[in-house]
Amino acid sequence: MKKQKIRILNTIVILIGLSLQLAYSADIDKIMNKYSGQDGFTVVNIPGSSLGYVFNEMNGSRERNKEDDKKIKEIAKDISGIKILTYSKEDGGKILPNAIYNELLAAVNTKEYSQLMNVSKKDEKVMMLVKKDANDKVSEFLMLTYEPDEVTLIQITGKLNLKDIKDLTQPKENKK
Amino acid sequence: MLLIFDFFVFNTVEENEYISKIIPLQDKLYRFARRLLKNEEDAKDAVQEVIIKLWEKCSMIDSERNIEAFAMSVTKNYCIDKLRTRHIQLVPIKGIFPTQKSLNPDIMLEQKEELEIVEQIIATLPAKQRAILQLRDVEGMEMSEIAKIMKMKPNNVKVNLSRARKKVKEKLEAYENGYKNY
Amino acid sequence: MDIRIIKKLLEKYYEGETSLEEEAMLRDYFNNEDVPQELKKYQSQFVFYQREREIEYQNYDFALPKGREIHHTKKQLYWIPAAAAVILLIISIIFFLPQNPFSHKQSNVITVTDPDSTYRITEYALYAVSENLNKGLGKLDKLEYLQEGMNALNKININLSNKESN
Numbered sequence: 064m065k066k067q068k069i070r071i072l073n074t075i076v077i078l079i080g081l082s083l084q085l086a087y088s089a090d091i092d093k094i095m096n097k098y099s100g101q102d103g104f105t106v107v108n109i110p111g112s113s114l115g116y117v118f119n120e121m122n123g124s125r126e127r128n129k130e131d132d133k134k135i136k137e138i139a140k141d142i143s144g145i146k147i148l149t150y151s152k153e154d155g156g157k158i159l160p161n162a163i164y165n166e167l168l169a170a171v172n173t174k175e176y177s178q179l180m181n182v183s184k185k186d187e188k189v190m191m192l193v194k195k196d197a198n199d200k201v202s203e204f205l206m207l208t209y210e211p212d213e214v215t216l217i218q219i220t221g222k223l224n225l226k227d228i229k230d231l232t233q234p235k236e237n238k239k
Numbered sequence: 240m241l242l243i244f245d246f247f248v249f250n251t252v253e254e255n256e257y258i259s260k261i262i263p264l265q266d267k268l269y270r271f272a273r274r275l276l277k278n279e280e281d282a283k284d285a286v287q288e289v290i291i292k293l294w295e296k297c298s299m300i301d302s303e304r305n306i307e308a309f310a311m312s313v314t315k316n317y318c319i320d321k322l323r324t325r326h327i328q329l330v331p332i333k334g335i336f337p338t339q340k341s342l343n344p345d346i347m348l349e350q351k352e353e354l355e356i357v358e359q360i361i362a363t364l365p366a367k368q369r370a371i372l373q374l375r376d377v378e379g380m381e382m383s384e385i386a387k388i389m390k391m392k393p394n395n396v397k398v399n400l401s402r403a404r405k406k407v408k409e410k411l412e413a414y415e416n417g418y419k420n421y
Numbered sequence: 422m423d424i425r426i427i428k429k430l431l432e433k434y435y436e437g438e439t440s441l442e443e444e445a446m447l448r449d450y451f452n453n454e455d456v457p458q459e460l461k462k463y464q465s466q467f468v469f470y471q472r473e474r475e476i477e478y479q480n481y482d483f484a485l486p487k488g489r490e491i492h493h494t495k496k497q498l499y500w501i502p503a504a505a506a507v508i509l510l511i512i513s514i515i516f517f518l519p520q521n522p523f524s525h526k527q528s529n530v531i532t533v534t535d536p537d538s539t540y541r542i543t544e545y546a547l548y549a550v551s552e553n554l555n556k557g558l559g560k561l562d563k564l565e566y567l568q569e570g571m572n573a574l575n576k577i578n579i580n581l582s583n584k585e586s587n
Contacts, residue, residue, distance in 0.1 A: 099529040106530045113539040135544055145546050180557040189553050206550055217546050231551040269478035286478060357469040376470040379441055401437030407466060408435060415462060 091205070091218050094170050095146055103156020109145040111221075118142075134231055143221035150214040164188060164209040167216055171205055179225075186211050193225075201225060254294075261290055264307055267378060268314050274373040275318035277362050285321065289314045305384075312388045315370060322366055360410045368403035375400055422450050424457060431463060 099106040118139040150156055150163045168190060172178075176192035188209035196202040201223040208215045268289060273282035292313055361369060367389070374385045386393045430447055433439045439447070450456075451467035533539050 095530060096528050104529075107542060108530050108532045109539055109542060110532060110534075113534050113536070114543065117536045117539045117543070135547060138547060139543055142543075145543060147542065147546060180554070182553075182557060189556070191550075191553065191557075204550070206553060208549075208553065215549070217550065219546065219550070225554065228547055228551050229554040231547055232555055265478040266476070270473065270476050273476070283478075353465040354469050354472060357465050373473075376444070377473045379444070381441065397437040401435060404435050404437065408463070411465065412462060 090170065090173065090175075091146065094167070094216075095148055095218075098148060098150070103150050103152060103154045103158070105149045105151075105154060107147045111143045114139060114142055114145070131231075134227070138224065138227050138231070141222040141224075142219055144219070146216075146218040148216040151212060153212065160209060160211065160214045164207065164214045167207055167214065171207060171216070176203075176205060257294055260306055261293065261310070264310050265290075267307070268310055270377060271311060271314050271370070271373055272318050274361070274369055274377070275315070275366060276321060281321070285314065285317055289317055292317070308384055308387050311374070312390075315388060319366060356414060357407065357411065360407055360414075363410070364403055364406060368399050368406070371396060371399050372403045372407075376404075422446070422454065424460070427460065431460075 095106050095108070098104045118136050148167075150160060152160065156163070171192060172190070176194050179191040179193050180189065181191070182189040188207075190205075190207045192205040192207075193201045194203035202220065204217075204219045204223050204225075206215075206217045265286060269282055269286050272285040272289075273279060276282050276285060289310065293310055296313075361372060364372070370389060371385060374380045374388065375382075380388075382393050382396055385391075386396050389396060391399075427447070427450055430439060430443050433443065434447060448467050448471055451460075451464045452471050456464050533542060
């Protein structure tokens with residue numbers, strides 16, 4: 064009887080585990096969680112609730128002029144979450160940023176995402192990945208950057224218009 | 240599932256197979272043990288023990304091997320062992336001569352009494368000879384088989400058999416002569 | 422049977438040289454036929470051996486002793502359910518590992534809820550992405566915007582470290 068009880072319990076446990084596995088989104092959360100406690104890493108999470116409050120209900124920025132503010136607001140209202148991971152030796156990191164970059168790159172550069180852009184120089188590396196939904200719209204965006212002092216991974220989830228985001232830093236005067 | 244392991248109630252297939260092989264041998268084993276131990280109760284115990292011993296050794300027995308010879312061999316070893324630890328001669332030897340003798344030498348003893356005398360005479364023989372006599376004259380085994388069981392050379396078996404038979408004859412004659420002389 | 426043959430067989434018999442068939446003949450003779458006086462002394466032996474053949478064990482209530490240790494126990498099969506339980510346990514643990522609600526692993530993810538930080542960080546993130554997009558996709562004055570981006574980042578870092586020390 065004792066053995067039978069153990070087996071029933073195990074079956075239940077497996078079923079729960081499986082269902083949890085399916086419910087959670089994939090690897091980024093895992094990665095962020097994994098590194099969050101390690102030396103030199105800072106992980107920031109902006110949940111949808113915070114974003115909704117700031118960009119849908121509140122009004123005004125602090126430092127930008129009104130026009131830029133509008134643009135940001137416009138883009139941000141469709142975003143459902145932002146996660147940022149930064150790594151720096153100054154924050155206590157003991158490993159070379161380059162190694163961290165490579166590690167993170169290997170972790171995120173999976174089949175789920177397609178590469179948008181890739182810059183690879185000695186002192187600067189940028190990798191952009193997107194996940195598209197059924198309508199061929201971007202539903203998730205990843206950016207992994209490397210500089211000699213710092214590595215950053217940004218994840219933005221939600222409906223994204225990359226053109227609008229690009230235009231954020233486009234100089235207003237195209238002709239200089 | 241628990242029932243499969245509950246061999247306290249049912250015999251396993253293996254056990255039943257073993258039992259079917261052993262049952263036909265019981266009588267022989269009993270008679271043999273009885274001859275050697277000279278006591279019926281002891282002989283019954285011996286058979287029980289031998290059956291258990293055989294079961295334990297079952298997996299080691301070559302299926303080709305003659306299980307009868309092996310069983311007899313185990314019995315012999317067990318009984319010889321038992322005899323060594325005995326201090327008492329269980330069959331009281333009142334002498335091979337009966338205490339009461341009829342004055343009339345022509346009156347034949349009842350056959351039953353005579354048979355008892357024969358048994359007692361055999362009981363006075365050394366264990367080895369008793370065993371061989373039993374295996375040949377009662378069980379009707381071949382000399383080679385007896386040799387295997389007794390772990391003796393066939394010729395040696397023949398010699399001992401001859402000695403045993405002669406002794407029985409002589410003692411029987413001596414008894415009758417003694418009787419006659421009375 | 423001819424008495425002379427019997428006498429001859431008896432001679433062989435006491436030398437241990439008779440075959441089983443010959444012994445059978447002797448036995449048959451002494452048990453079933455009229456034995457003459459001179460051979461009577463041999464009769465009891467052969468009768469005795471014949472009687473002995475008929476003794477039976479008479480214990481047909483056959484039972485193998487169960488209480489005793491016998492090498493043939495099937496106990497070795499008990500390991501199967503035990504092994505199965507262990508395997509199931511291991512599998513369930515593996516499934517639980519990545520997002521284990523019961524794990525005590527330190528998760529130092531900072532969740533931002535105040536509007537100010539939310540805004541700043543969102544702004545930073547969007548600008549950083551924007552600039553990098555443009556790096557790859559268009560021409561612009563890198564220095565200027567990089568500088569701005571870095572400033573924004575520094576400010577946010579200061580904010581964050583302020584929060585942590587609080």
